[in-house]
Amino acid sequence: MSDSNKTINPATEEALETYPLMSRQEAEGIIEQTHDAFLSWRKTTFSERAGILRKTAALIRERQDDYAALMTREMGKTLTEGKQECELCAAVCEYSAEHGPKELADETRELPGGQALVSYQPQGVIYGIQPWNFPLYQVIRYSAANLMAGNTVLLKHAANVWGMALEVEKLYRDAGLPENAFRTLLIGHDVSDAVIEHKLVRGVTLTGSPNAGRAVAQRAGKVLKKTVLELGSNDAYLVLADADVQKAAEACVLGRTNNAGQTCVAAKRFIVVDSVYDEFRDAFLAGMKKLAVGDPTRSDTQMGPMARSDLRDGLHEQVRKSFDAGVTCTLGGEIPEGKGYFYPATVLENVAPGQPAYDDELFGPVAALIRVKDDAEAMRVANDSIYGLGGGIFSANEDEALRLARDEFDTGMININGYNLALPNLPFGGVKQSGYGREHGGFGMREFVNVKAVMVAQS
Known part of the structure; x- marks a missing residue:
């Protein structure tokens, strides 16, 4: 594979930008940085996380004209559709901020002779492999939920929308997310395979074709990592x-x-x-x-x-x-x-x-x-x-x-x-060869958490 990637305007066939690909060593360095960020991010309060997501929503609305224009240049979406996508992304961030604290709150359960607690604890670095058709929404959909849950996030975006891939990283940073809590990887499939298997990556979510889903699920399954797959359909x-x-x-x-x-x-x-x-x-x-x-x-x-x-x-x-x-x-x-x-x-x-x-x-x-x-x-x-x-x-x-x-x-x-x-x-997701797992509606916030049972015996 070439050591660089070129984006092309599908309406004019003109070249837009050329991006150098990251090496495996560079990607592994970013994984380590994202894990280090997790060690701090996991200790933040729900209120702190929600505040950053609300700021993210506000910035998306402020920048919707620029984001829509970028989507149009990179993948041909009309400007109207791009602005609609921005509004959906802002709403997803706001929903996660508003409902996350309740969805992720500790629960008490009965325990004979004592008391029990169920806690939803973040696990670590979550890796998202995302397609080009909704360049902002596909990323916000999984990242907002996981950031609210206390995880940190990596993104491998489709190669034809790498301009947006970098913009999302900047968006979260401008909203106040700690450095390295969300990072974009400009990588090919070979390096992506290594990311899936990396010991500091705790889960993988993919939106793509059934063939891509099979390949990712098999690789993740070999190292016993959970996946969420949103695949094709013939509705x-x-x-x-x-x-x-x-x-x-x-x-x-x-x-x-x-x-x-x-x-x-x-x-x-x-x-x-x-x-x-x-x-x-x-x-x-x-x-x-x-x-x-x-x-x-x-x-x-x-x-x-x-x-x-x-x-x-x-x-x-x-x-x-x-x-x-x-x-x-x-x-x-x-x-x-x-x-x-x-x-x-x-x-x-x-x-x-x-x-x-x-x-x-x-x-x-x-x-x-x-x-x-x-x-x-x-x-x-x-x-x-x-x-x-x-x-x-x-x-x-x-x-x-x-x-x-x-x-x-x-x-x-x-x-x-x-x-x-x-x-x-x-909830957003399917059955059969359309994949498994759910996003939105609070369900996505619980896909990559440790549902932890704590049992306390009476003294």
Whole structure:
């Protein structure tokens, strides 16, 4: 591998910055510094930690224009989406600050002949391996929770967003976090493997592909370290016979094209009951055709480019293989000419098992429409996936939709009659090959703590 890394603007294909890679020796030195910082940070009060997270939230809001512009330059997100991401990050910090003290407080339990205490103690250095699609949020999501818990944090960010990787380190330092309590590692996969195995690293959290999750989990498992994995998905959105079809189509267009479709919890498979299929398809197509695709710095642009040329090429190969296996392309499906890694809003029909559009995750603005005979078949097809991160149900019968979501939908997160990404107060994570562990909602603060039982006998 080269000893440097170059970032590229995906809308213009212009080179942005070149970053030298850290050596294994440099990375190990930073790990030791981050561990030393932990020895002090763990002794801080919840109030002190919360104060720094609140300051972090304030700085994110102050700097949102700069951060959004950086995201646009590095990975093509529109400026509007970048500002929305900043607001979510600020809210995550504030939620962690407000609710952390209660989530992490000592508990008393019964003990025959005495008393017992359950304490949530920090463990040490937590290593996060994060993707490019939400360059600020992916980092804040795990780091705020772990800093609140008293751990210190390392980051290996995706190579195409290293500008943001360094900005997050500066953000926390400017907010008052002690030096080395959060550090960014500009490293390749070989050095990352050594970081996972380092004796001072106590846990590893990854957001990425299932293949990346397997590799990281296996390496961490060899040295008996806990992992949290948020992996891919092929989220199903069910449009049932009694759905408000126009409302469903509007939400599904947003769910498929937000962030140019490069979202783990994007709506990807649209499973539509036969009686409303044609009406939904027509409304969905109309919405997809109206999307303003182009320069992500323009205020009227709704969808920018994909983040890298290899990602666009991989998506197009999945679409091509789906063509070969029998899908019909109703919209899009061709790489446009000109500069930038753009891919059009694409709609595929006649989608069936054995096609990438049915079986795999299409990480881009490609929608798979699946016609089913009734509500029962819709639920069966939704669960016919190796993944289980998110999903959705559109139905006028809210009680029945809630029952299906609670009792039958085999995923970690489900929307009913709408589309939401992540919310600070609700758990985020999946099942099956979408990974394990939870973030947000207080759950992330307890993933990498020592749940310690202390038993005191009466004297």
